[in-house]
Amino acid sequence: MDNNNNKQINSKITTNSGSAVGHYEDSQTVGQRGPVLLQDYFLHEKLAQFNRERIPERIVHAKGTGAYGKFVVTHDITSYTRAKLFSKIGKETDMFVRFSTVGGERGSADSERDPRGFALKFYTEDGNWDLVGNNTPVFFIKDAKKFPDFIHTQKRDPQTNLKSPTMVWDFWSLNPESLHQVLILMSDRGTPNGFQHMHGFGSHTFSMVNTNNEWTYVKFHYKTQQGIKNLTGNEALAMRGSDPDFGQKMLIDAIAAGNFPRYTFSIQVMTQEQAKTFRWNPFDLTKVWSQKEYPLIEVGYIELNKIPSNYFAEVEQAAFAPANLVDGIGFSPDKMLQGRILSYPDAQRYRIGTNYQSLPVNACPFMTNNYHRDGAMRFDGNSGGAPNYFPNSFDGNFEDPAAKGQPYELDSNIVAYFDRNANDNDHYTQPGDLFDNVMDAQAKANTIKNIVGAMSGIEGPKREEIIMRQLCHWFRASVPLGMGIAQGLQIDMEKLKALMPQR
Incomplete structure (x- = not known):
């Protein structure tokens, strides 16, 4: 993906509307020391644009860095999935990857004790696939309804505006389902030594379907080929003061030097019958699948090889959503995943705007075709004079029955508020x-x-x-x-x- 802008060099400066700017650095005034005139419209444009340079930061994963790269298939998994990006050995798919810390603000340090976001965007011919994971295979909670409360405890005390260990440990102690993730966080894995030296996980349980419409559950793993390196608690504390952006700097320096980071991409597979007899709920985000029972199946590798040309346009405006799947990959009954299907696109629409998926870093590079129209910052022609409704008698567009997904049975047809820990309370x-x-x-x-x-x-x-x-x-x-x-x-x-x- 090439996102270099088209700004001209050695050319006249213009306003946003294209009018030539005759004087750039001084405001128009009445006399040398007189008041500034309202008619200096370029002054107003500059200040108004400056006031709006910041979009709302992400509520979570606010501090991040990103890079472009590719995914290369090295092993055949077409027996599990018909997704086109896995269709043959040697196939390459362009990608964008964003690393982040979870709880801090945009100015927080890269060495904070915090999970690390590890989000993947695959630009496939069947649409964009977003695999929005972390550097841990589990999470603190198993139901999205608890997520706002959890994140509130990781942010700032509403009275003092300070981080509060009391809030954090009060919540964790009242929710023992968090224990697995808390233990990982409190180990040195909670302070990785740069983004190149940590593993990544899709964390959730997903599903795959092959060309025979056969269905399995999967978990995704992407393991560093650079080797695991962590900071001790004291080393991380010192790094916060000496180089708070060290993680971003390490990644940029590595790519600039041609030392392209790589991660081995693998899956774990569980059949529907195995899911019924698994010791724990296989869709519980606080649990892992044993790699002895469900071994890793290697698929390919991720290589990061290009630094974004503009941080704001390509990293800050990068938008990921677990709702973005492609044919051959599906959801599961994972309650946290089901909640993220709604919350992530909703957060991006609030943060960037309803047309955020038309931004270059988010846009599918292949054809998109629907009847969505209008909204703020619609800059892609808005489909011109084409019909904005379906069905219609003019454009011949049609639905793809193969994209409906596979019918499946639910465990129950009873609607209720089920205790998330009922028959699943082994947190230890x-x-x-x-x-x-x-x-x-x-x-x-x-x-x-x-x-x-x-x-x-x-x-x-x-x-x-x-x-x-x-x-x-x-x-x-x-x-x-x-x-x-x-x-x-x-x-x-x-x-x-x-x-x-x-x-």
Whole structure:
């Protein structure tokens, strides 16, 4: 994708309407020291444009960096999907990738302890496919209805306008479903050393369908070929002061030097029958699928090889939405995914405008054809004099029956508000396995140190209650983890013992 603008050099300066500008740097006044005249319309245009240079920043993932690249197929998965970008080995698809932090503002540091957004946009001949994931395979919550509350705790206290460990840990301790993601966040994986040195995940469960209309569930993984590198808590803290934009700088410098970052793209596959008997809810975003039971199937690789020519136009205005799928890839009953189908496009329409998908970085480079019309900043001709309704007797446009998707049965036809944790309240086994069986001794020590440091910021009259409640969750996941945190916080063990749930 080439998004260089068409501005002329060695040419006269004009207003936005194309009129020549006769004097650029001085306002028109009555006399040398006199008041400025209202008729200096270029002054007004400059100031009005300047006042509107900023669009609303993203509520989440506000700080980010991006790059163009390509996806190359190296292995055949046509037995699982008919999506054209996977149709043959060697096929290349243009891409745009945006990395980000989740909770901070646009000016926040790249080394904050935070999940990292890892969003992929594939410009395919069947339309744009957005795979909007993170650098972790799970998330803090499993139902989108809880998302605004969760994000509020990660932002600023409404009274003090300061970040609040008390809000953060109060929410997490009251929602043990967050424990798996919190443990990953509190490990050194919560402070990756640059975007080239972290894995990415689609996180949600999606579906695939092949040319025989056979259907499976999938999870997407994109693993760094540069090797995992993380910062310790102290290193991340120092980096915030010395080079808050180090992640963006590393990415730009690597691409400029021709050291193009690559990520191996793989899938996990689960059949519909396996989904019915899986130990946990396979659509629960707080859980992973064991790679021993559902091994990674390599598909291809992502290569980032071009720096955007203008940050605002191509990174800040880049808009991703899990609703953007292509034939051969589908949704699943994942409650968080279902909520994002609505919320992400809605956020982009608010932030950039209803025609945001016509912007060059977001536009499908192949044909689009529909009856959407009008709205602010419609700059693509608005389909000229073509009909704006369907069906009609003039244009011959038609629907594609193959794009309807596959019929499927739901577990129930009962409509109700179902408890998201009913029959799915094991929030402890997977994080316990992660700490006890995956982390080495140094990773365990660093994780405990990071948790102790984070929980030490809890304050106020509910401090002890919040700490004790969260400690009970840590102990349920792993006794060594709970003991290490309790000792680091200098907790009265007899008092804690009285509060611990009886097994």
